[in-house]
Amino acid sequence: xxxxxxxxxxxxxxxxxxxxxxxxxxxxxxxxxxxxxxxxxxxxxxxxxxxxxxxxxxxxxxxxxxxxxxxxxxxxxxxxxxxxxxxxxxxxxxxxxxxxxxxxxxxxxxxxxxxxxxxxxxxxxxxxxxxxxxxxxxxxxxxxxxxxxxxxxxxxxxxxxxxxxxxxxxxxxxxxxxxxxxxxxxxxxxxxxxxxxxxxxxxxxxxxxxxxxxxxxxxxxxxxxxxxxxxxxxxxxxxxxxxxxxxxxxxxxxxxxxxxxxxxxxxx
Numbered sequence: 001x002x003x004x005x006x007x008x009x010x011x012x013x014x015x016x017x018x019x020x021x022x023x024x025x026x027x028x029x030x031x032x033x034x035x036x037x038x039x040x041x042x043x044x045x046x047x048x049x050x051x052x053x054x055x056x057x058x059x060x061x062x063x064x065x066x067x068x069x070x071x072x073x074x075x076x077x078x079x080x081x082x083x084x085x086x087x088x089x090x091x092x093x094x095x096x097x098x099x100x101x102x103x104x105x106x107x108x109x110x111x112x113x114x115x116x117x118x119x120x121x122x123x124x125x126x127x128x129x130x131x132x133x134x135x136x137x138x139x140x141x142x143x144x145x146x147x148x149x150x151x152x153x154x155x156x157x158x159x160x161x162x163x164x165x166x167x168x169x170x171x172x173x174x175x176x177x178x179x180x181x182x183x184x185x186x187x188x189x190x191x192x193x194x195x196x197x198x199x200x201x202x203x204x205x206x207x208x209x210x211x212x213x214x215x216x217x218x219x220x221x222x223x224x225x226x227x228x229x230x231x232x233x234x235x236x237x238x239x240x241x242x243x244x245x246x247x248x249x250x251x252x253x254x255x256x257x258x259x260x261x262x263x264x265x266x267x268x
Contacts (some may be wrong), residue, residue, distance in 0.1 A: 068100055071172040075151055082154050082187045085166065085176070086219040092172055093218065093244040101171050101240040103227070104256035112145045112194035113233040114177065115211045120230050124223040132221045133176065133214035134230070137200075140181070140209040144198040147175045147227075152189045152197070161212065162204025165197055172242070173227075176214035179206045217242055222251045 072091045074081075081087050093099065115136045122135035150169035158164040161178035165185065168174050181201025185191060202209045215224045229236055238253045 068102060068105075069096070071099065071101075071170065073168055073170060073172060075168075077151070077153060077188060083156065085154070085158060085161070085164070086216075087153070088219045089168070089172075097244045099172055099242045101173070101242065102256055103235045103239065104237050106148075106171075106235060110193050111148055111235055113228060114147055114175070114213050115142060115144055115200065116233065118142075118211065121210060124225065133178070133212050134224045135210050135212055137208065137210040140201065141199040142209075143196045144177050144180065144200055144211055145194045146191045146197050148173070148193050150175075150191060152185045152187050152191060155183050155185060155187050157203070160205035162206060163198070163201065164204075167191065167197070172217060174216040176212075176216065176221075178212035178214075179203050179210060181209070217249055217251070218244075220249045222249075226251060226253050 074089050074091050118136035118138045121137045124134055146167050148169040150167045153168045154166035163180040165177040177198055179202055180198035182199040185197045200209050200211050214221050215227050239256050241252045243250045
């Protein structure tokens with residue numbers, strides 16, 4: 001009995017060794033018993049099957065975010081543009097009723113918080129329901145900087161605003177800087193983001209030196225916190241959706257256009 005078991009084990013081991021050697025020979029020489037291996041031709045048709053073969057989509061790894069339409073603004077200023085606060089731009093919304101401003105695409109060197117280091121002493125609406133901007137305070141005669149590249153549309157004394165500056169930006173927005181003690185720019189001048197445009201003061205209806213800061217589009221004001229995170233003084237990681245509805249502009253904020261585009265493509 002033991003002898004039979006021993007013979008069986010030896011035969012099993014020998015068979016395994018021979019099979020392993022055959023596999024090595026085939027993989028290295030590409031032949032079996034002297035016959036060359038035959039591989040299917042490159043144009044061979046797929047075998048018949050009860051399911052469908054789908055080829056991968058072309059260039060899935062080269063998906064690019066579409067370029068947003070270029071926003072056109074009016075740069076040729078007339079006397080009315082340079083003397084009134086709430087002014088519409090005839091070029092905005094001329095081609096489309098909706099305009100997208102993706103803040104995530106604006107590089108750090110292309111924007112500036114208007115009064116770096118300032119604290120908010122009065123928010124948009126807030127306790128003063130008719131407050132249409134944000135009041136920022138540091139110290140008297142602190143340097144006020146333009147938020148984005150643009151053209152100075154207005155620089156003069158204007159009612160309760162005192163000394164007022166309005167800058168029309170190439171992204172379609174306008175920013176307003178009020179109560180200034182001194183202006184450093186004139187109407188018609190082109191400015192880059194971060195350019196000093198005024199010094200903080202308390203001209204007009206103001207009890208302390210501060211900057212009254214507004215954001216507008218086509219003459220309509222909206223909450224500056226759609227634009228800036230007041231705690232970090234950085235741009236919000238959002239995309240502004242500006243839609244013209246009859247005589248008003250509806251402003252909403254959503255995830256950046258780039259992120260939204262990739263999410264929509266991933267779900268398709």
